[in-house]
Amino acid sequence: LTADGLAARLAGVRAAIERAAERAGRGAATVRIVAVTKTHPPAAVAAALAAGLRDVGESYVQEARAKRAAVGTAGAVWHMVGGLQRNKVRAAVAVFDRVHSVDSVRLAAALGAAAADAGRRLPVLIEVNVGGERSKRGVAPGEVEALGQAVLGQPALALEGLMTVAPWSEDPERVRPCFRLLRELRDRAAARLGVELPHLSMGMSDDFAVAVEEGATWVRLGRVLFGARSPGAWRPDPSAGGESS
Ligand SMILES: *Cc1c(COP(=O)(O)O)cnc(C)c1O
Numbered sequence: 359l360t361a362d363g364l365a366a367r368l369a370g371v372r373a374a375i376e377r378a379a380e381r382a383g384r385g386a387a388t389v390r391i392v393a394v395t396k397t398h399p400p401a402a403v404a405a406a407l408a409a410g411l412r413d414v415g416e417s418y419v420q421e422a423r424a425k426r427a428a429v430g431t432a433g434a435v436w437h438m439v440g441g442l443q444r445n446k447v448r449a450a451v452a453v454f455d456r457v458h459s460v461d462s463v464r465l466a467a468a469l470g471a472a473a474a475d476a477g478r479r480l481p482v483l484i485e486v487n488v489g490g491e492r493s494k495r496g497v498a499p500g501e502v503e504a505l506g507q508a509v510l511g512q513p514a515l516a517l518e519g520l521m522t523v524a525p526w527s528e529d530p531e532r533v534r535p536c537f538r539l540l541r542e543l544r545d546r547a548a549a550r551l552g553v554e555l556p557h558l559s560m561g562m563s564d565d566f567a568v569a570v571e572e573g574a575t576w577v578r579l580g581r582v583l584f585g586a587r588s589p590g591a592w593r594p595d596p597s598a599g600g601e602s603s
Pocket residue numbers: 394396417439440523562563564578579580581582
């Protein structure tokens with residue numbers, strides 16, 4: 359992917375976000391793009407930053423750590439969007455600025471402890487399995503409030519909102535109810551927990567416009583910016599322990 363190619367794709371995405379925000383009567387400035395660079399080399403992160411993107415999303419701790427070491431820490435904000443194992447929590451806190459995928463009380467406790475030890479307050483979102491798919495992570499809609507309470511009980515975590523990976527469909531209109539449900543769950547949890555939950559992390563390459571219409575504040579975009587992924591195309595060098603520069 360060339361810098362020009364990425365710039366052109368980004369311009370198209372931004373225009374689509376603007377149109378969707380306008381249809382929903384909201385400002386496009388409230389919608390931010392997380393550039394999901396998983397499987398792509400550090401050069402993709404550098405290209406994203408050069409194109410004016412700031413927020414980078416990754417799904418694996420080692421991969422993100424290696425890219426962060428290669429690209430340097432200046433400028434980028436790193437988002438964990440994948441499943442997080444508890445034995446990786448300390449490493450994750452060292453690498454990521456925000457975690458979108460808190461899906462259990464135990465993970466919240468581990469993240470809270472690691473963030474406290476690191477002397478940080480870590481912004482997090484709760485991942486919800488709105489489609490009820492077996493293959494997806496996330497808590498059931500009925501468990502959002504209880505997990506929210508647990509996250510709020512961790513002083514080193516800052517609960518910002520909810521995240522979902524909607525079921526895939528050829529027709530993005532079919533996933534609109536999932537995005538709407540996430541927004542309703544957010545509104546309900548904010549009222550019941552008595553906190554503001556400003557963020558909804560929802561919408562990916564195939565359905566981000568619909569997600570914006572339903573209130574997304576973070577859209578997580580991979581393929582529409584960087585092209586198709588080929589798994590294993592780029593891997594951190596294991597001998598370097600992910601710390602190579
Ligand atoms: C890979 C991934 C994305 C990006 O998906 P695209 O369809 O490539 O836009 C977004 N969110 C999560 C959680 C992902 O794992």
